[in-house]
Amino acid sequence: xxxxxxxxxxxxxxxxxxxxxxxxxxxxxxxxxxxxxxxxxxxxxxxxxxxxxxxxxxxxxxxxxxxxxxxxxxxxxxx
Ligand code: SF4
Numbered sequence: 001x002x003x004x005x006x007x008x009x010x011x012x013x014x015x016x017x018x019x020x021x022x023x024x025x026x027x028x029x030x031x032x033x034x035x036x037x038x039x040x041x042x043x044x045x046x047x048x049x050x051x052x053x054x055x056x057x058x059x060x061x062x063x064x065x066x067x068x069x070x071x072x073x074x075x076x077x078x079x
Contacts, residue, residue, distance in 0.1 A: 001058050002037035003044070004072060006065040008052035009033055017046035017055065027075070034072040 005017070009032040017033060018026045025039035026046065035046070037058070047055045058069060073079045 001042055002040035002069075003035050003042065003046060003055050004037070004058055004061060004065070004069045005033050005035055005050075006054050006056060006061070006068045008054035009050075012052045012054065014051050016049040016051070020045045020049050029075050034075045036076045036078070037069065037072055038076070038078055 005026075013028070013032060015028065015033060017035075018028070022043060022045065023039055023041055025036040026033055027036070028034075032054075035055070042057075056065065061069060070079070
């Protein structure tokens with residue numbers, strides 16, 4: 001399980017999440033930030049600092065937001 005950054009990040013890209021992540025698993029992509037699902041320890045620290053509520057738990061992803069997990073895995077070369 002991991003947290004996933006979804007569509008609201010695309011217009012915001014605030015980046016506060018990067019500074020609070022204890023395991024440094026959030027990186028900036030061209031259109032949004034991404035969480036490396038292989039490294040995320042599920043602590044939830046990033047969720048509350050996101051100004052646009054873009055970060056959700058993997059199992060809470062809506063069907064529309066599901067592709068964002070795959071996008072993150074591709075970004076980090078995990079798949
Ligand atoms: Fe980092 Fe914790 Fe957010 Fe995972 S849940 S990305 S470990 S701050």
